[in-house]
Amino acid sequence: MFKKSSSLAQAEDEAIRVRFTGLCAGYPGRPVLHQLDGDIPALATTALVGPNGSGKSTLLGVLAGVIQPTAGELHRHGDRPPAFVPQRGAVGDALPLTVRQTVEMGRWGERGPWRRLTRQDRVTVDRAMDRLGIGDLATRQLGELSGGQRQRALIAQGLAQESDLLLLDEPTTGLDPEARGWIAALLTELVVDGVTVVHATHDLEAARSADACLLLRDGRLAGQGHPEHLLTASTLAHVWQPA
Numbered sequence: 001m002f003k004k005s006s007s008l009a010q011a012e013d014e015a016i017r018v019r020f021t022g023l024c025a026g027y028p029g030r031p032v033l034h035q036l037d038g039d040i041p042a043l044a045t046t047a048l049v050g051p052n053g054s055g056k057s058t059l060l061g062v063l064a065g066v067i068q069p070t071a072g073e074l075h076r077h078g079d080r081p082p083a084f085v086p087q088r089g090a091v092g093d094a095l096p097l098t099v100r101q102t103v104e105m106g107r108w109g110e111r112g113p114w115r116r117l118t119r120q121d122r123v124t125v126d127r128a129m130d131r132l133g134i135g136d137l138a139t140r141q142l143g144e145l146s147g148g149q150r151q152r153a154l155i156a157q158g159l160a161q162e163s164d165l166l167l168l169d170e171p172t173t174g175l176d177p178e179a180r181g182w183i184a185a186l187l188t189e190l191v192v193d194g195v196t197v198v199h200a201t202h203d204l205e206a207a208r209s210a211d212a213c214l215l216l217r218d219g220r221l222a223g224q225g226h227p228e229h230l231l232t233a234s235t236l237a238h239v240w241q242p243a
C-alpha cells in the first residue's frame with residue numbers, strides 16, 4: 001500500500017490542531033456524543049453548528065478537557081492548554097466581580113486562584129481588555145453590564161489565558177447585528193495572530209464566515225467541511241427536521 005512520506009504526514013499533522021476518532025462522551029447516565037470522527041484545522045476558525053441539544057457544548061467541553069470522553073481518542077497537537085469561554089448563562093452574573101477581576105481570572109491557570117498577578121500578567125489583562133474595547137469598563141461590576149459588554153469581558157478572559165486554542169460557546173447569542181459582526185471580525189483577526197478558534201453557534205451568518213464547520217445532529221456528526229459546501233439549504237433542512 002502507498003505509504004505517506006514522513007514529511008507529508010508531518011505537514012498534515014501541523015495543519016490539524018485537534019483530531020478525534022470514535023469519540024463518545026456525555027454526562028452520568030446520559031450518553032450525548034456518539035462515535036465522532038473529526039478534525040479541527042489549525043490556524044482557522046471552526047464553527048460547531050446544530051439544533052438545540054445536538055451536543056455542541058458537550059463537544060466544546062470535551063475539546064476543552066472539562067468533559068472526559070467515555071470512548072474514542074482525542075489528540076490535541078500543541079502543548080498549551082485550551083482557553084474555554086462557556087455560554088454566557090453559565091457564568092454567574094450575580095458574582096460581585098468587576099470587569100478587570102473577571103479578565104484577571106484568565107491568568108489563574110498560570111498563577112493559581114487569588115494569587116498576586118505579576119506585572120506581565122497585568123499587561124496581558126490590559127491588552128485583552130483593550131482588544132475587546134472594554135478598557136473603560138474595567139471597574140464596572142459584571143452584573144451591571146449589557147449582554148454585549150459582558151460577552152466581551154468573557155472573551156477578554158479567554159484571551160488573557162494566552163492559549164493558541166480558543167473555544168467559545170455561542171459568543172454572539174443575544175447580541176445585536178453590529179456586535180455580532182464585530183465579534184466575528186475579531187475571531188478572524190485572532191487567527192492571523194496565531195490562534196485556532198472553535199465556536200459553537202446558532203448564527204448561520206457567523207458559521208458561514210468560518211473556515212470550517214462541523215455539523216451535529218443528535219450527538220452525531222452530520223457533516224464537516226467548508227461552510228459554503230456544508231451549509232446548503234437541503235442539508236440544513238435535513239438536520240433541523242424533527243427526528
Ligand SMILES: Nc1ncnc2c1ncn2[C@@H]1O[C@H](COP(=O)(O)OP(=O)(O)OP(=O)(O)O)[C@@H](O)[C@H]1O
Pocket residue numbers: 027028030032050051052053054055056057058059200
Ligand atoms: N450537565 C448536564 N447533565 C446532563 N445532561 C446534560 C448536561 N448538559 C447538557 N446535557 C444534555 O446533553 C445533550 C446535549 O446538550 P448540549 O448542551 O451539548 O447541546 P447544544 O447543541 O450545545 O445545545 P444548545 O444549542 O441548546 O446550547 C442535551 O440532551 C442536554 O440535555
